Amino acid sequence: MLFNSFSFLFLYLPVVLGGYFTLLRWRAGWTAGWLALASLFFYGYWDTRYLPLLLGSIVFNYWCARHRRLLLFGVAANLVLLGYYKYANFFIDSMNQLGMHWHGWAIVLPVGISFFTFTQIAYLVDCHRGGAGEYRLVQYTLFVSYFPHLIAGPVLHHKEMMPQFDRPARLDMEDIGIGLSIFVLGLGKKVLLADPISVLVGPVFAPNAQPQLVEAWIGTLAYTFQLYFDFSGYSDMAIGLSRLFGVRLPLNFNSPYKAANISEFWRRWHMSLSRFLRDYLYVPLGGNRRGTLQRYRNLMLTMLLGGLWHGAGWTFVVWGALHGVYLVLHHGWQAVAGASAPRWWGRWLTMLAVMLAWVVFRAPDMGTASDVLRGLAGLNGVSLPRGAAGFAEPLGALGWQPAFDGIRWIDFSGPAIPALLLAMVLALFAPNTQDLLGQPLRWSPVKWRSAAMALLFLGCLFNMNRVSEFLYFQF
Known part of the structure; x- marks a missing residue:
C-alpha cells in the first residue's frame, strides 16, 4: 500500500485515524497497541509471507535487549539476517565472475528490511552501552514497525521515539x-x-x-x-x-x-542515515581522534559500507567509494588551504x-x-x-x-x-x-x-x- 494511492488515502488512513481518535476518547492507553496493529497490517499488506519475519525480528531483539549478555549475539544475528536476504546472491554472483560456478538462491528481498534491521541494531548497541531504557513490548513493536517510517525511513532512534510512544496520547488540532x-x-x-x-x-x-x-x-x-x-x-x-x-x-x-561542500551535503541529505553512519560506524572506528590518515581511512570505510547498505551491487560500492574520496579530498583541501x-x-x-x-x-x-x-x-x-x-x-x-x-x-x-x-x-x-x-x-x-x-x-x-x-x- 503506497502513500500516494487512493486505497491508502481514502481507506486505510481514515480507518486508522478513526480508530485512534475513538480510543483517545474511551481508552487512551490502548492507542499504542492500535497503531502497532495498524502498522503490522500495513506491512503485511505488501506481502504476508514476510510479516512473520518482521514479528520474529521484533520479538528476538526485544528479548536480546532484556538480556545484556546476548546483546552482541543479537547484533550479529541481525547482520546475518540482513546479509542473507540482501547480499547472499551478490556474493554468489561476484564469485561466479571470478570463475566459480555456484547457483544463486531464489531470495526475495523483504521490503524495508534495511530500515527495521538498522533501527534495531542501533537499539541493541545503545543497550550494550547502557544508554537505552526498559520499554514494554507494545511500545517496542510500535517503535520498530511504525508505518509512516517502516518501509523507507527515516532511520529512527529510540531516544527520540520511545518517550513519545510511552506518554499519554492527546488530540491536538495544531x-x-x-x-x-x-x-x-x-x-x-x-x-x-x-x-x-x-x-x-x-x-x-x-x-x-x-x-x-x-x-x-x-x-x-x-x-x-x-x-x-x-x-x-x-x-x-x-x-x-x-x-x-x-x-x-x-x-x-x-x-x-x-x-x-560534500560534508555539508551529507549533513543535509538523508540526515537520519548520515547520523546513523556517524554514530554507529565512523565514531566507533575511531572518527578523527587518531590522526589524519586514520580519519581518512574511517571516512572511506564508512562511505563504502554506506554505499553497500543501499544495495547489493558493485555500482553501490563504487558510489560509496566516490563519496569517500570526495570527503577525503574536501578535508584534505581544508587542511592545506586553511579555508x-x-x-x-x-x-x-x-x-x-x-x-x-x-x-x-x-x-x-x-x-x-x-x-x-x-x-x-x-x-x-x-x-x-x-x-x-x-x-x-x-x-x-x-x-x-x-x-x-x-x-x-x-x-x-x-x-x-x-x-x-x-x-x-x-x-x-x-x-x-x-x-x-x-x-x-x-x-x-x-x-x-x-x-x-x-x-x-x-x-x-x-x-x-x-x-x-x-x-x-x-x-
Whole structure:
C-alpha cells in the first residue's frame, strides 16, 4: 500500500485515524497497541509471507535487549539476517565472475528490511552501552514497525521515539493542521515532480543505450532531481502522517543541493542515515581522534559500507567509494588551504560531483554507468535528440546544422521537461518544507495557506492516474 494511492488515502488512513481518535476518547492507553496493529497490517499488506519475519525480528531483539549478555549475539544475528536476504546472491554472483560456478538462491528481498534491521541494531548497541531504557513490548513493536517510517525511513532512534510512544496520547488540532500540510507538500513532490520526470531517466540508463551529449545530461539531471523529490517527498509524507498522531519524526532533508561542500551535503541529505553512519560506524572506528590518515581511512570505510547498505551491487560500492574520496579530498583541501572555497563556486562543484556519483548509483551495472559518463563528456556523439528538432532553428541561423539522431524519447511537448526545469529551480533556490512552515514546524489557520494546500491536494489527486513506488523501497 503506497502513500500516494487512493486505497491508502481514502481507506486505510481514515480507518486508522478513526480508530485512534475513538480510543483517545474511551481508552487512551490502548492507542499504542492500535497503531502497532495498524502498522503490522500495513506491512503485511505488501506481502504476508514476510510479516512473520518482521514479528520474529521484533520479538528476538526485544528479548536480546532484556538480556545484556546476548546483546552482541543479537547484533550479529541481525547482520546475518540482513546479509542473507540482501547480499547472499551478490556474493554468489561476484564469485561466479571470478570463475566459480555456484547457483544463486531464489531470495526475495523483504521490503524495508534495511530500515527495521538498522533501527534495531542501533537499539541493541545503545543497550550494550547502557544508554537505552526498559520499554514494554507494545511500545517496542510500535517503535520498530511504525508505518509512516517502516518501509523507507527515516532511520529512527529510540531516544527520540520511545518517550513519545510511552506518554499519554492527546488530540491536538495544531498537529492535525501541520501534519496534513507537510503530507500534502510531500505528495506534491512525488506526484507532480518526481513521477513526471521519471520518463526521462529509464531510456538513458538502459543497457547499451549509449546516450549522446544532450540525452546524457537530461537523463542525469532528471535522475538527480527525481531521486531528491521522490525520497524527500516520502520523508515529508512520513513526517506529516506521524504528526497526525502527535508523534514527531526527525527531519530527513534540508535542501542538500544547496550545500557548498560534500560534508555539508551529507549533513543535509538523508540526515537520519548520515547520523546513523556517524554514530554507529565512523565514531566507533575511531572518527578523527587518531590522526589524519586514520580519519581518512574511517571516512572511506564508512562511505563504502554506506554505499553497500543501499544495495547489493558493485555500482553501490563504487558510489560509496566516490563519496569517500570526495570527503577525503574536501578535508584534505581544508587542511592545506586553511579555508573553504567561495560558496557559489563550492555549490556548483559539489552539485557536479554529486551528479556524477548519481550516474553510478542509478546504473544497473558499471558498463552502463561508463556509457552515460562518456555521453556526459560528449564521447558518444553530440547530435540532438529528435524531439528537440523545433529548437534547432536558432542554431541554423548561426550556420550550424545539427544532426538529429540517437534516442527518440525526449518529448518537448509533454510535461517532463517543464517538470524538470521547475524541480531544478525549487531544489536549488526555493525554500524547503521546514522553511515554509517554520522551524520548529508550526501551523496557524491562515485561509490562503489552507486554500493553497487544498488546491495542491486536488492537483495531486487528478494526477494519480499512474501510481508508482518510491525509489528508496528497493534499498
